[in-house]
Amino acid sequence: MSETSVESATQDRVLRLVVEHGPVSAAELARLLTLTPAGVRRHIAALERDERIVVHEPSGPGQRRRGRPARYYVATDAGRSGLSHAYSxxxxxxxxxxxxxxxxxxxxxxxxxxxxxxxxxxxxxxxxxxxxxxxxxxxxxxxxxxxxxxxxxxxxxxxxxxxxxxxxxxxxxxxxxxxxxxxxxxxxxxxxxxxxxxxxxxxxxxxxxxxxxxxxxxxxxxxxxxxxxxxxxxxxxx
Structure with missing residues (x-):
């Protein structure tokens, strides 16, 4: 398998985990995939560029904290549509x-x-x-x-x-x-x-x-x- 194919397959795994577990952080994705946080963030950045995932913005009182909290990601409609769909x-x-x-x-x-x-x-x-x-x-x-x-x-x-x-x-x-x-x-x-x-x-x-x-x-x-x-x-x- 070429390096490009490996990268694409890993991105698909990241996307599927975001769909299954979102909102989910990069640290949690790294744990689930047994990858380094830096490696996961690279795939997250690519998925964000493709508009297949976005940062989850919590709503309601008490949801936002001071400082720099961890980012949590969810899949977009485009991200979900990239997975297998059994309808027409x-x-x-x-x-x-x-x-x-x-x-x-x-x-x-x-x-x-x-x-x-x-x-x-x-x-x-x-x-x-x-x-x-x-x-x-x-x-x-x-x-x-x-x-x-x-x-x-x-x-x-x-x-x-x-x-x-x-x-x-x-x-x-x-x-x-x-x-x-x-x-x-x-x-x-x-x-x-x-x-x-x-x-x-x-x-x-x-x-x-x-x-x-x-x-x-x-x-x-x-x-x-x-x-x-x-x-x-x-x-x-x-």
Whole structure:
């Protein structure tokens, strides 16, 4: 492999890690790649020049600190589109046709049918992880990553009372931007697979840099509830 090919392959690895773990620092990327910080910064600079990653600007009170804090990076739309995507304009036009001819309920039915196939494939993997919700979430993240979703799990809150499932890539993003029913059906499928109520906090289709699903690890599933979705609609928990 030529030196240029090696550089390109390493840049792709850096980009994929930014998609999976972002916001992420150069130091963390160096640790994950077992490279020197200087080497990682060279690839980061190249990805920034190509506008495939940007520095993450935190918002809200208390997010900015004095001094020179570490920079954290997230992928841009262009960076994510450089990864493998399993969709085309045809899918968007097909859903538009379905909605025009058969109405919005038909689009909902399509979205539910799509995730039912994923749910059927993921169920054995999740069940094999046991009863612990966090372990089940990690198993789900692994299955999603194999399908191109670049998924990770992070602990949040005190005493590990919840985790967040983060998806840095969406193979159907171009379609989901117009049809949020795909996101809502996916959220319901996650709830069924994990056996707890989950809440979608952010989506790539809604303009965020990652899809984030909040998963309580100690609350058993009960009667269906309704929680706000990041699109301004309501998402029914299962």
């Amino acid at each position: 304009d045809l899918a968007t036009h097909a859903l538009q046709f379905i909605g025009d001819v058969a109405g919005p309920d038909a689009v909902d039915h399509f979205a539910n049918q799509r995730v039912s196939g994923l749910e059927e494939r993921y169920a054995p993997v999740v069940e094999a992880a046991g009863e612990d919700v966090a372990d089940r979430a990690r198993a789900l993240a692994g299955a999603l990553t194999q399908d191109g979703y670049a998924a990770t799990v992070r602990s949040v809150g005190p005493r590990g009372l919840a985790v967040q499932l983060c998806q840095g890539n969406c193979p159907v993003l171009a379609v989901a931007e117009s049809y949020h029913q795909l996101c809502d059906a996916e959220t319901r499928a996650f709830s069924r697979l994990l056996g707890v109520h989950v809440q979608r906090l952010a989506t790539l289709a809604g303009g965020e840099h990652v899809c984030t699903t909040h998963i309580p690890t100690t609350v058993p599933t009960g009667r269906p509830s309704t929680t706000p979705s990041p699109h301004g609609d309501e998402t029914e928990g299962i």
